[in-house]
Amino acid sequence: MFLLKANNLAVEIAGQKLFENVSIEIKEQERIALIGENGIGKTTLIKVLLGRLPAQSGHVQYGVNKKEIGYMVQENQRDNGTVMDFVIANHPNAVIKNELTHYSQLLAEQPEDLQVIEEYNKRLQKYLDVHGYDWEMNVEKTLKQLGIPEPLWYLPYANLSGGQKTRVKLARVLLQSPKLIILDEPTNHLDIESIHWLEDWLLNFKGSVLFISHEREFIDHVATSTYELTKSGTKKYSGGYFSYKQQKEHEYKTMQKLYEKQEQERKKLLETITQYKQWYDKANAGASVRDPYAQKKAAKQATKMKAKEKVLERLEKEKIDKPELTKTISTNFVSDDFGGRKMLELINVTFSYSTMPIFSNVYLELNWRDRLAVVGPNGSGKTTLLQLMAGILEPDCGQVRRNPQLKIGYFFQELENLNFENSILDEILMIPNITQADARTILACFLFRREDVFKKISTLSMGEKCRVAFVKLYFSNANLLVLDEPTNYFDIPTRETIENALIVYPGSIVLVAHDPYLLRKVANKVAYIKKGKVDYYPGSYHEWEKHQTFSNPVQLMMNKLEKLQLRYTQLMTDENVDPAQEESRLAEIKKIRVEIEEIEKKLNGS
Incomplete structure (x- = not known):
């Protein structure tokens, strides 16, 4: 049985076609990942599926009541109320409960007022009719089920961590008793531990799930199938991200063979048509002297030529475009000789914000060609450690020693320094000794193609701005890149481009990320922060994961x-x-x- 089905949807924004030929079907107990490039319209598609936005063509069918579809939005809602207020907001029972509470307070103040008593009794009966007290028990059970302890229920929602907010938003969705949950970037702002918790929860959820995500490991662990959204439509792939990649590679090889076969056939047809034309011209020249045989021969060659031209015309109509692979980074770095092995050293560093201690007596060193992953729970101090290394913050005690030859490139500083009046190409041309041809080649590698390079920075999405900032930083002649969540706003193709760029980077890297794929590919050292301590592991992130498991x-x-x-x-x-x-x-x-x-x-x- 299907829960939701869409057929041949097409959507336009401001007269421009966003996507077309989009079909998707969600059945019982399916967990579907929806992937696609930034800006392709994934969130828009979800809003169309929910009936919140219209489609220019196509239709959506529902196999369940729309009230049984829960939607957990991407952004953290700004809410000044408590956690409990947030969870029960918009629920019909909450309105009656608030009215009942209001008249209960009035009754306490005016116990003899007959009108107040009457209004209170009306609200009480209404609340009993909708099984309000059973609903309250269900709210409490749901919060406990999701690991939200009672002391948090009446604290401000805004004060929660990213992981806690995700649990609270899930609780609000679950109160609808949904058969289908739709999640838009549910792992945003979550640390790795919270992501693992969410994976486990979704795997145990009895209903169906449709989710947008750029987290490849999360997709791998959760999805039973994957839909890719492009401008020309959707395509379904079995399994998670790894399975999707394998199927895409097989598709590419198949299409490449078909393209090569088509081009060979096309070349052969053109040669044959040219040959027939030459024979026709020759026969026609003979026919001009009133030779019946030559006229017959010319007509025969003309018929053959027209037949082949029709075959060519049909081939052109059914033409397969040449399959393209994403360009890879090709660089010729001139790597400066680095004097000495040690680039940076933290010696007995202690740091606190006001009265809140963050680190105590930290020792850490960074050597030439180290790729250090800084990991730990949200709020443990990962960004603070990066800022101490970069010299943006100074320690309360201890010292940070930096090699005199050290040139630090800090990702967020580069992002803040973008000139919003410049085009993308203008910004890249600010890199020393770069030609326009080189700039355009580099931008193509980072998925800015053709006319895209002339877009103004002010018109770009956050993901596109981050891409421009990364390119500038990458080619800035820095020998240490300090990257704090560089892939947060990136889609999967961009993440893979960034990974490949970091792999061939000749300097050192300090990296905070919640993307295990990225960390496994890049990091050869790990600093793990927890409860004010920084533990150093002298091996790759993958080795550190194994070490954590067995040790x-x-x-x-x-x-x-x-x-x-x-x-x-x-x-x-x-x-x-x-x-x-x-x-x-x-x-x-x-x-x-x-x-x-x-x-x-x-x-x-x-």
């Missing part, structure tokens, strides 16, 4: 415990259980409870 059995048990508790609360709070599956549900609850007790005993040392 910390307590953390392993805690991770397993969190997953079991998540599954346990979902099973206990599921109100839509098929009676035929009740026995297996109870058996799973019993099994999980035993596992939880065993892990808790081990953690408590008993």
